[in-house]
Amino acid sequence: MNFLEYIPTLASGIATTLALTALSFAFGAVFALPVAMARSSRFRSLRLLAGGYIELVRGIPPIAWLFVLFFGLNQFGIRLNSFTAAVIGLAIISAGYLAEIYRAGFNAVPAGQHEAASALSLSSRTTFSSVVAPQAIITVLPLAIAFFIGLLKDSAVASVIGVQDITTIAVSLSKRSLDSLTIFLAAGAVYLLISIPIAIFGSWLGNRIAQKWGARHAR
Amino acid sequence: MPADTWLIWFADLMPGLLLSLQLTAVLLVIGLPLGTVFATGLGSRNRAIRYVTVTVVEISRGIPALVLLYIVYFGLPQVSLSLDAFFSASVALGLSFGAYSSAAIRSGIDAVHPGQREASRALGLRHGDEFFRVVLPQAMKIVTPPLLGWAIIYFQATSLAFAIAVPELLSRAYTLATQNFQYFTILSMAAVIYAAISIPASLFADYLANRRSRPAT
């Protein structure tokens, strides 16, 4: 069999890979908000807590998170199925990275914008929703999309705990044939083929927002 | 849980950690020169070289590192290129490291003041000397913090070698856990060991980066 013939079989894992990535990203994106807020809180203890969380997420490999959740929790009689464990693990990781991305977005809004909002007597809620958030998005969006693509690739580690994603299907195909090289190259191609439209969509969205506003430097 | 049991487990994990560190070292030995080659290719005046480099880099980055690992370990024997598990992991992760770090190295090279190249040429240095003796040493200073960052990420990525049965830290922990059924305790212990090395190292990288960005006055 040649390269292209493997692609339809591998494609049956695309739904799982995408679902795993999208769910972890969505949960992570929500949980990242309180983490980002705690990270820039007035209270030192909250800042340290959020900072510690982010460091842990960055300091422990994804596969170790999945192992602790999938195998480790068994010790306490908690049995997660592999997909759930993978979603939780990747969501925990996403929350940490996305919190840093949000923070980069907020920090990119110049101090003068906060001052102008204060001088105009806007409440802190209005300042956030009408002034800061719309400007932060232009920084956050491209970073978040790049992170999504990274997460898509990282989600391959879920195959190690048995999630039926693209990589798992490639592994089981290769066990039944002598054509491992072609199969894994095809699997790699499938990941590339999914990432490319997402990257294109991301840069299109970024350009659109930037265009809607005119140039960035205007203050 | 008695503390001395933990100590025994900890001691049991140490050979795994050692192997993870060795794997990191070997992948860096492969990946750093590769990243430098990619970086020069990305900035080449020859369009063909540039395009080929971009393609190789983008493909290596676009494929999950785990799949690269499988390509090397399970795939290459098909073309009569059999590497053992440890070396397969080093090659696959080294390729991935080279691809990811090339952009950082490229921007480091670009950050060297153009006057340095002009001065080298004015002094009659040959092209190779200009690059290796003038530009690269200065660029390396600039790229040390981001490269350290990538090295930390790839130290963690050595855990992927579990999938091809390299007895590194995570594999060791998993084996030990199956013997004791203390999955959570032992796997968490491994996670904490990764963090205990990665976090101080990344704080050090931040420190280096901050020191660099401060103006020299």
Add this chain to the structure above:
Amino acid sequence: MATDDDRSAVPDPLTPTAAIRSIPEGAQILEARDIKVDFSGHQVLNGVSLAVNRGEVIAIIGPSGSGKSTFLRCFNLLQSPSAGHLTIGDTEVFSGSSSNIRSRDLLLLRRKVGMCFQSFNLFPHLTALENVVLAQVRALGRSKRDARTRGMQLLDRVGLSDRADMKPSQLSGGQQQRVAIARALALDPEIMLFDEPTSALDPELGVEVLAVMRELADEGMTMIIVTHEMHFAEDVADRVIFMADGNIVEEGTPKKVIRNPEHARTRKFLSAVIDR
């Protein structure tokens, strides 16, 4: 009026419109007493006082680092003083060493004291009109319709009604600053603060901003302006204040301070600015 000396008294909540509007032309509208500011041990303002009457135009001049912008920013508590007293209308809004103003009252204070910045600080994601409308709707609770009508009036007044739908990035610096003035005026402030409004502009663009400010002064707006524009200060201001090293060195009519300065420090500064 804030003549009673009971500084420990807890101030009444600010009831701005009634309190301030009742102040007749020429009566005191703002009083800063003994304002001190220090940034982590470094004293930026060493106890500065200023009283402003309704309708007055005050120009604050001085070298950079003199504390003049910091002083200005104390008047709407964008900068919280480390000590001193600030009275707006007949309400003491700041007293002692910490702000005893509640956040609700702070919002009320800032509606009464408008401000324009050196770097304009327009909201880049909103059009000129939306910039002028936002605070009317969100801070004053005006209807969108009324806010747009008022916004168009104000843009017309600063000569930019034809630019209402443009983003700040599509406007020149002078136009941006005029939008910023309209934005501040939209809250119907009693006092306008200007922090070096023309410093970031080419001289030719500065002129159009100064023209708008001059009109505002002629209409009787109370204005406090930190500026390097000596001719403008001389022409428009009722009073000029010269600051250096966190103190007021000299104050008086423009004629006195700019043409006949008493202090050597003032002369040194003016000769550097005017006679270059």
